[in-house]
Amino acid sequence: MISIARTAIQATKRLSTLRPLTTTTIATKQHQFSRTFTSTTAKMSAPSANLILDAVKARRTYYPLSKTLPIETARVDEIVKTALAHVPSSFNSQSNRVVVLHGAEHEKFWDIALSVLKAIVPAEQWESTSGKLNMFKAAAGSVLFFEDQDVVNGMQEKFALYADRFPVWANQSDGMLQFAVWTALEAEGLGANLQHYNPLVDQQVAAEWKVPASWKLNAQLVFGGKTGEAGPKEFKPIEDIFKTFSS
Known part of the structure; x- marks a missing residue:
């Protein structure tokens, strides 16, 4: 013992x-x-909304844009696909659709716009209009945003009580997607501006890129390299546009 x-x-x-x-x-x-040796438990910094808000504040409208991008076109596609997959939609309907045009395909889109508008714009206004369209054409690419009307119509039939709301909700989801892509491209160092030449170009776009007839074009996000600074941005007084209540 x-x-x-x-x-x-x-x-x-x-x-x-x-x-x-x-x-x-x-x-x-x-x-x-x-x-x-450190602990096997990873210590991650707490996520902050400021990271997102900083990106939101940094997103601006830029033109003119160049064809020189700070990232590869594959990275642009990756950003768009990620946003498309994760942006919310009502009842998870997933009605958003996207076509990304790079290089010559992007230029082709703006040639279509030039051709369509030349037939309807008064001669005295054509110089200004064509100058603007050629400025967009000089950028690197365009993201075309669509809504699939077959999906919207299907949701209206399935949930008849909300039938009149589904077109509105689809627009809201598409707007969120446009903003998400725009903000993400800005975060990668690109410049962009949002245009709306639909429905004037819809038929030609559908024919050129074999877009399904149910896809309705909503907007075009022109992107490229920044050639200067964004213009000044004015804000309405916050007290005129914001209210908060608590008890």
Whole structure:
């Protein structure tokens, strides 16, 4: 019994001399060095809404734009696809559709717009109009935003009580998608501006890029390299546009 007790005491003394688990000493014949280990539980900084709000504030309208992009076109496509997949829609209807045009395909879209508008714009206004359209054409690409009307109509039939709201909700979802893509491209260093030449170009766009007849064009986000700073931005007094109540 005495020997067992003595052994236990010696073991306790040895344990008390051990270093904390956060530091270990590794000895070799040549040298000795110390290495510190951190906890296996990853310590992540708390997410902050400021990260999102900073991106929201940084999103601006830029023109003119160049064809030189700070990122690859594949990255542009990745951003658009991610936003398209994750932007919310009413009843998870997922009615948003997108076509991204790069390079010559982008230029083709604006050639269509030039052709369509030349037939209807008064001669005295054509110089100004064509100058604006050629400015968009000089950018790197365009994101075309659509709504699938087959999806909207299907939701109206399935949920007749809300039939009159589904077109509105689809527009809201598309607006969120436009904003998400625009903000994300800005965060990658691109400039962009949002245009609306639909429905004037709808038929030609559908024919050129084999767009399904149920896809209704809503907007075109022109993107490219920034060539200057965004213009000044004015804000309405916050007290005129915001109210809060609590009890």
